[in-house]
Amino acid sequence: TYAHERQLVLCIVSSLLVQSGGHHHTKEDYTVRGKEPKDEVQIYTWKDANLRELTDLVKEVSVAARRRDAILSFAFVYPDKNGRFILRQVKVGQTMSYPNRKQPDDSKTLADLHFEIGDYLDVAIY
DSSP states (O other), rough: HHHHHHHHHHOOOEEEEEEEEEEOOOOGGGGSSSOOOEEEEEEEEEEOOHHHHHHHHHHHHHHHSSSSEEEEEEEEEEEEEEEEEEEEEEEEEESSSSSSSSOGGGGOOOTTTOOOTTEEEEEOOO
C-alpha cells in the first residue's frame, strides 16, 4: 500500500515559514543565517508529498489557512552557490484551503518541484 511504501522512504524534516497577509517573506528576511523569520515550524514530510498534503499541514498550525476562501502560495528558499538565500516563487504552486476547490498545483510533489533537503518552504496565505 501507499502508506506502507512511505514507511520505507526517508522522511525529511523541513522548515515551514507561514505568513498571512497575502505576501511571502522577502529575500532580505533570509540574509543573515540564524536570523531567519521567527514564524518557523518544523514539519516531517516526504519528497513525494504534494502541495495538497502540505496545505493540510499548514492548516494544522495556522488559523488563517483554515478560512474557506484562503489561498496558499508556496515558495522555496534555498542557498545559492555563494551561500546567499534565494527566494523562488515562480512555478512553485498555489492551493486553496479546502480540498473541494481543487487547483492544478494540488498534485505537484516536492520532488516534482526540485525541493532539496535543507530548503525552506515559505507559505503566504491570502
